[in-house]
Amino acid sequence: MDQPKVTPIQPPVLNATGQFMDAVAGSDVEPSDYGNAVPAPVSEGWLDQLASGLSESGWMSLDVRERLGDPLITALREEVAILDRTDAMKRAGIGRGTDLVRDRSVRRDRIAWLQGITPPQAQLFDFLKAIQQGLNQRLFLGLKRFEAHYATYHPGDFYKRHLDSFQGRASRVVSLVLYLNEDWSPDDGGALQVFNRDSDSEVCGLVLPEAGRMALFMSEEIPHEVLPANRTRYSLACWFRQDEVPLPL
Ligand code: OGA
Ligand code: MN
Numbered sequence: 001m002d003q004p005k006v007t008p009i010q011p012p013v014l015n016a017t018g019q020f021m022d023a024v025a026g027s028d029v030e031p032s033d034y035g036n037a038v039p040a041p042v043s044e045g046w047l048d049q050l051a052s053g054l055s056e057s058g059w060m061s062l063d064v065r066e067r068l069g070d071p072l073i074t075a076l077r078e079e080v081a082i083l084d085r086t087d088a089m090k091r092a093g094i095g096r097g098t099d100l101v102r103d104r105s106v107r108r109d110r111i112a113w114l115q116g117i118t119p120p121q122a123q124l125f126d127f128l129k130a131i132q133q134g135l136n137q138r139l140f141l142g143l144k145r146f147e148a149h150y151a152t153y154h155p156g157d158f159y160k161r162h163l164d165s166f167q168g169r170a171s172r173v174v175s176l177v178l179y180l181n182e183d184w185s186p187d188d189g190g191a192l193q194v195f196n197r198d199s200d201s202e203v204c205g206l207v208l209p210e211a212g213r214m215a216l217f218m219s220e221e222i223p224h225e226v227l228p229a230n231r232t233r234y235s236l237a238c239w240f241r242q243d244e245v246p247l248p249l
Contacts, residue, residue, distance in 0.1 A: 060216050108153065161223050175239055178235065179207075180211050187230065195224060
């Protein structure tokens with residue numbers, strides 16, 4: 001399979017909080033108060049399940065709604081919905097730096113990088129850090145950091161079959177997608193279609209992007225595709241990486 005390397009249109013900018021916060025704060029929609037809700041701790045047994053899912057089949061989908069709690073999921077959805085109404089969501093691209101192409105025949109989503117600064121993002125980042133550490137302890141993946149972006153797919157948007165990383169690059173190693181839409185029905189389209197890692201014409205899973213559902217897969221191994229959405233689709237994607245710093249542009 002001849003797949004383009006899929007990388008962000010720009011690396012996460014760690015100090016660009018002003019712009020990001022303005023985009024959230026500038027809206028007339030009040031983010032919901034998710035109070036002091038603390039997500040259920042990431043238990044050792046749960047991390048064992050993630051590790052065995054990844055090592056046995058290379059991918060899994062699971063429900064983390066209870067674990068994260070509705071208030072956090074709602075707060076994240078409200079953030080992405082607000083960003084989607086501003087110019088903060090940028091058209092996603094393929095490649096990096098001067099190789100970047102924004103090929104609308106391959107992907108049509110819009111993205112905004114998370115900085116981990118707002119309270120819901122900080123809480124989410126703690127959860128992601130615990131997953132990173134848990135996977136390192138169990139699978140010796142040497143994950144050093146993660147990057148995460150929100151994505152919105154408007155009606156008609158899709159992302160054709162791809163891998164999240166080139167084999168052997170050891171940059172993006174594990175991909176995680178968390179879905180944020182309430183009451184998603186099969187008629188709404190937008191499912192994540194997962195292909196067999198050994199025979200990429202064989203579909204081995206379909207994940208509906210329902211709030212609290214999470215997909216986890218090996219970035220270099222699992223071909224996947226986002227089918228055209230018929231309704232605005234909100235999600236958050238995260239990549240756990242083995243490299244310490246972004247490649248120079
Ligand atoms: C991606 C991706 C899957 C999804 O952003 O690389 O494949 O279900 N997302 O949103
Ligand atoms: Mn992908």
